[in-house]
Amino acid sequence: MLSRLLIVTLAALVAIYGLCMIVLYLRQDRLVFPAGTQKLGAPDAAIPGAYAITLVTKDGVTLDAWYKPPASGAPVLVYLHGNAGSLATRGRRLAMLAEGKTGLLGVEYRGYAGNPGKPSQTGLVRDAAAAMTFLHERGIAPRRIVLYGESLGTYVAVKTALDWPVAGVVLDSPYTSVADVAAKRYPYAPVRALIRNRFDTDRIVGGLRVPLLVIRTTQDRTVPPEESLALFEAAPEPKEVWTTARGTHSSVLENGGLGPVLRFVTRVTASPATSP
Template sequence: MFNLFLALLIIFALFCLVARLLHRYFIYVPDRTRIDPREAGLTGVEEIVFKAHDGKRLVAWCRPAEKGKRTLLYFPGNSGNVAARAGKIKAIAADGYGVFIVNYRGYGGSGSRPTEKRLVKDAVSAFDTLRGLGVPPRDVIVYGESLGTGVAAQVCLQREAEALVLESPFTSVVDVGKRGWPLLPLKQIMVDQYRTIDCICSVTVPVFIVHGGRDSVIPLDMARRVFHEANEPKTMTVVPRAG
């Protein structure tokens, strides 16, 4: 009986070890295809290539804001590339706002491989690149979508912006993962955890949260917990029928 228990323990330990080595393949689902904004049906949007802190090449799309409008420094979700957000870019641009949307490492022509530490440092480099294009901090809205909310919140701890927008935020990637793998010690397995619940209380700019009432991936309760921990001024909107 003891030998069986020991064998099961070893198998479980090996499974956890493999999970630690491979967990980023589940977090990041990139489309590596580099697409020109015009191929995605966008006008007035140009590709910007800038260097990360370690010299790696990163690809972003930029659409200047109209006079009197702010610019969204946009960090997307974990899948696809920025071309998959072409419809959202059109909607934002239609209201005159500017967009600077970043292809993470390994996405859309950007080099290297993604990790949480790298992506947050890259996001700060993107902020500085946008500043270099002449956009002052008072005109920058840091905008995160899903995985990007974990990036955006950390950027606001390192750079001064006008506000933070979180679309479908989670408390942490660990909490999301536990919904599918409740028995695994994910907090010990996962290196990249994006613990927004721990950092949002240190964000001092106004926060706006939007979440779908029928989101089956990131529960609405997670967004509410992030909202509860955020400082004032803050606003949260729930779209009841949205996923």
């Protein structure tokens, strides 16, 4: 009798576990892409000189985005944001990056802020490619373009740098892979087998051929700080890392990171080595 009860109990637990894994698998896109749904407004109130533009991706998705043109000869930052919210929730930091003569192109992803489409690893890379096409069509030389990836956007920035000529790459709170982050967050689940959009930055960062800056905080509670450091160590030279014990995963720039970023941008866009 006891053995039968034990078998029934174990079977019930296995069934419940299996059901939980099915739910996790089906809901994973909501966890990876918790997109802001409010449509983007005009950016000029947050970012002086900026205005709304439309980007069209290679697969025909039309995206709202924000653009502040650079002054003549000045650099342009292509901003690839993290997985939560939208450009609208990052107005202050975008304004910080776009002060003075520096230009800024804030990419809003498919499925975010009222944009059509469904976000995915491939889709976000296509969205960034549409931004690069936009700049090239306006005569912005690659030696003036710096990619800025924040959190989830760090994979997109690295992949874009492998596909397009740029002056440099900034990675803000990067990870080795979304699968690694998820495995630590859900240790009871076989997430490496379940996850569809892996964003394996560690597998591609070795291909970088432009200067890299990583900014990170030891107080990161979203991406383990050692992951950011491991990704930096996997990248080739030239590279540099700036580390602080202040801020959070989403506020490294606001807690001392702005200065190192701006100095990096000035240096790499002035280097003859990045001329087209």
